[in-house]
Amino acid sequence: MPESDLDLLIDAAREAGRIARRYFRRDPGIWHKPGDAGPVTEADIAVNDMLKAELCTARPDYGWLSEETPDDAARLDASRAFIVDPIDGTRAFIDGDTSFAHSLAIASGGAVTAAVVYLPMKDALYAASAEGPSTLNGQPIRASGRSVAEGATLLATKPNLSSEHWRGGAPPPFERKFRASIAWRLCLVAEGRFDAMLTLRPTWEWDVAAGDLIARRAGARVTNRLGNAIRYNAPDPKAAGVIAAPGPLWQSLRNGLAE
CATH class of the missing domain: 3.40.190.80 (D-Maltodextrin-Binding Protein; domain 2)
Structure with a gap:
């Protein structure tokens, strides 16, 4: 079992990518959420089910908030909570666009303490913890030094x-x-x-x-x-x-x- 929350999210994100690749550009089932809340696919649900099972088994005392799971107010009583979008960019996924991502975070006291965003079709894994640098595939990254709006x-x-x-x-x-x-x-x-x-x-x-x-x-x-x-x-x-x-x-x- 991964020792740190960040390692746990990294492993889970890579497994999410393996599942998403199995459905990508293979005509997954698609339906629309009530209230014009957007489309959802078989891949969204498969990724969500895996993440919930794996993450909540590893950290059973953490709350759970996900786009593809009915909200449970019990998360508000947990000291830490997973905040997950199984596939961010579902419309892009449906269109065969490689820019969709898996977004996984852990929050405590209202602040995010560990985070991973993984684009499986680009094999780009962004990660950060509250104490360390942000990385892309293990290498530190830094925001631009742009200070003026013109040309930004x-x-x-x-x-x-x-x-x-x-x-x-x-x-x-x-x-x-x-x-x-x-x-x-x-x-x-x-x-x-x-x-x-x-x-x-x-x-x-x-x-x-x-x-x-x-x-x-x-x-x-x-x-x-x-x-x-x-x-x-x-x-x-x-x-x-x-x-x-x-x-x-x-x-x-x-x-x-x-x-």
Whole structure:
């Protein structure tokens, strides 16, 4: 059995990747969640079932929060909780796009203490603990040193740059880019391949918990859209948006947003 929480998440993420590869581009069963909550596939459920069995067996006193498991309020009484998105970027997975990810985190006292984001089709494993550096396939990574908005690359969907969200009716002069997985967007900021990421709508904890720690341990500042630290394993497990960027660039984003 892995000794540390981070080792446990790494082993589980790699096993999740082995399962996802078996379904990828092989016409898995697809259905839609109630309330227009998006699609889910056989692969999502198979990965979720494995992760819940393996992780909760290894740490039976930890709570469990996952996109593909009905929420159980018992997690609120646990000192630590797993926060899991079995496949972040399900639509990309369905489309045969390799940019989907497995997002696994452990939270304690409202903060993430161990995190892994794994893209199995790219064999890219991002990891961090609360005490150590962020890594990509075992090598340390660092957020960019970009301090000004002009020319900076921003990972965001187009609606986030609509005029109503910004003071004066226009966002700073970013170069907008997009990747399907929110968890991977945060990791790409951690890696310094892109300068910042932004999402303004309420965002599920399982989409951002792992990427939050990885980006922060790589030197980025990560908050909700109001500038506050995101508290995890909350009764209502949604963040009020996410801003992630190096400090001065984060301040530029935050200052530009309309209240």
